[in-house]
Amino acid sequence: MTTLNTTDPRTGETRPTAIVATAPAEVAEITARAAAATALLRARPRAWRAGLLRALADGLEADRETLVDAALRETGLAAARLNGELTRSAFQFRLFADAVEDGGYLEAIIDHAGPTPLGPGPDVRRMLVPLGPVAVFGASNFPFAFSVVGGDTASAVAAGNPVVVKAHSSHLLTSQRSFESLAAAASAYGAPAGLFGIVYGQEAGGVLVADPRIMAVGFTGSLSTGQILQSIIDERETPIPFFGELSSLNPLVVTPGAASARTAAIGEGLFISMSGSAGQLCTKPGIAFVPHGETGDRLVADVVARAEGAAAQTLLNSRIHGAFDEIRARLISSGGARSLVAPMRGDEGFSLTPAVLEIDAARVTAEVAEEAFGPLIVLVRYAELDEVRRALRAVPHSLTATIHSEPEEATLRGELTDAVEDIVGRIVYNGYPTGVRVSWAMNHGGPWPATNTQHTSVGATAIRRFLRPLAWQDAPADVLPDELRDGAVDVPRRVDGVLELASR
Known part of the structure; x- marks a missing residue:
């Protein structure tokens, strides 16, 4: 009989519970x-x-x-x-x-x-x-x-x-x-x-x-x-x-017009989205495409400044805490990314500050497109749309993709939509993917490896x-569910090819 322990990630303190591992x-x-x-x-x-x-x-x-x-x-x-x-x-x-x-x-x-x-x-x-x-x-x-x-x-x-x-x-x-x-x-x-x-x-x-x-x-x-x-x-x-x-990397693309018009707003929103809940959300943007040039440089500088001024946040457990540095090191050594902000460990428990990496779009490979569970983002610098398209081929299929653009960039926005719609389950425009609304229309899924369904x-x-579907053929009325019996019912049905609304 094995008694299980619980750990407070804020302090690293482990203590026993009265919970016993369930036997077969x-x-x-x-x-x-x-x-x-x-x-x-x-x-x-x-x-x-x-x-x-x-x-x-x-x-x-x-x-x-x-x-x-x-x-x-x-x-x-x-x-x-x-x-x-x-x-x-x-x-x-x-x-x-x-x-x-x-x-x-x-x-x-x-x-x-x-x-x-x-x-x-x-x-x-x-x-x-x-x-x-x-x-x-x-x-x-x-x-x-x-x-x-x-x-x-x-x-x-x-x-x-x-x-x-x-x-x-x-x-x-x-x-x-x-x-x-x-x-x-x-x-x-x-x-x-x-x-x-x-x-x-x-x-x-x-x-x-x-x-x-x-x-x-x-x-x-x-x-x-x-x-x-x-x-x-x-x-x-x-x-x-x-x-x-x-698993999901959730690419985010900032167009030149958006980077110029909303530099600080996008910098703030992107940083909050990638670091909120210590970056431990399945919809966290792990990779963001930022244009080359002065406006893109200002956006990168904004994100860097926010990361450098951020306090340490607590990660969920020691495994995630330990893996964070390992993944970050791989993104640099194998993926070719360069460090803009290195994380700092907190004073106690499983805490650390955010990390920011940067890489040119032409150098993006699968090695730099690994999901890092925690407050880390890779900023990908691009000059042309084709560079974004090529880099996206190295990004694993994801739950979401996000596009930040301006009204006058309709053609570019449409091309970016075409580039991501086959690789994600939800496309976000001028927002951030870490808010998942619980509603009738929401889709929280995506092609493998985001989900397997x-x-x-x-x-x-x-x-x-x-x-699962079940059909009744030539069934007596008494064995049918109420929803499939003839007459008025309280559910919508398709009867002989015609959609009938529910009778309330």
């Missing part, structure tokens, strides 16, 4: 309870599930003080950031409650029996149904929004699935208390006992993914760990979907990951 037999018991809860969840109407999601949000709000206090001690993130993130988590549960009530996510379709150009056609009715128990891996950099109470959990439950969470080793107590908050709210609402489960320890995470009762995995973390989880899935008798958000992990359509 316990993992099996937890997934068995989740499997038993699956049928009970499917029997509940959508209105019940929407109410559950809102009850979970209310529970998080009620436990705010306890949850934020735990996260302060385990992440080093500021209280304002953590409170905002917890508010975001509660909002996600409520947004999915709205989506469940709306019912459009079901993609309900009815084709009545009748003649077709190919001959008589049977009655076919189709909609999306839950997959079954989902494993969710908590993320180091988002102790709430992408962890136990995060969007993967909210969307999986909204789809009608139980969730078993693997707690992140960097915030064990935060994960435990988050789980207790969800479990208590779910129990008070009358949800099945196996709706939520949690496991602790690296071994338990692997056992969880391999468990035959788990029907999908949601993961936010490093590319290397994601590949390990995928290899476990590949060895299962029955492979399952793996939805991983893995065509789906989003943020926004209402994230529910699609944890559903």
Whole structure:
């Protein structure tokens, strides 16, 4: 029996918890309870599930003080950031409650029996149904929004699935208390006992993914760990979907007109975006294209001045802290970048100041396009658009790309859009990518290695990951879901090729 420790990254102090690593037999018991809860969840109407999601949000709000206090001690993130993130988590549960009530996510379709150009056609009715128990891996950099109470959990439950969470080793107590908050709210609402489960320890995470009762995995973390989880899935008798958000450099391009017109504003916004939360955000711009010339020089000088005057910030754990210098050294030695601002270590804990590197666009290779998790940015100097295009070929596909331009640069803006639209999942104009709105239209995903899926992990359509299509052919009405029976229903449907709105 292994008792796990927790570390305060602000001081580096490690202390024991009462949490014990979950043994393989316990993992099996937890997934068995989740499997038993699956049928009970499917029997509940959508209105019940929407109410559950809102009850979970209310529970998080009620436990705010306890949850934020735990996260302060385990992440080093500021209280304002953590409170905002917890508010975001509660909002996600409520947004999915709205989506469940709306019912459009079901993609309900009815084709009545009748003649077709190919001959008589049977009655076919189709909609999306839950997959079954989902494993969710908590993320180091988002102790709430992408962890136990995060969007993967909210969307999986909204789809009608139980969730078993693997707690992140960097915030064990935060994960435990988050789980207790969800479990208590779910129990008070009358949800099945196996709706939520949690496991602790690296071994338990692997056992969880391999468990035959788990029907999908949601993961936010490093590319290397994601590949390990995928290899476990590949060895299962029955492979399952793996939805991983893995690695992203998020290129940002500043046009000559924007650099001239908004030098200080872009310098400030770029620095905040790359250093906010100590640069530990998946959408942090890690590489920024700045034009050669006097205006570009002023923009670079602005970013450098802000970095030189910045205080040290706390990184999430010793591994990230140690890897930061290693990656920075590789970007210089192998990638050919030159240092403009070197990081300084803080007085205690896992803290350091921002780093700024620079390189000419013609010298950009894959070696300088490595993601550095932390407050570091590579400024790429270019003279012509073709240099940007060539350099972007060395940049791994990402979650986002950002374009800063002026109104009179419409042609250039269009060409830059063409250059990035195939390599990212979201294009930001005259803004910064580190704000990811939780909404119906948001897409938080991108081509490999940003993610390994065509789906989003943020926004209402994230529910699609944890559903599968099922068709009923010539089915008696009594076996059909309510949403597929003839007559007025409360969901939009396509009936015999015609889209029909919901009857409210």
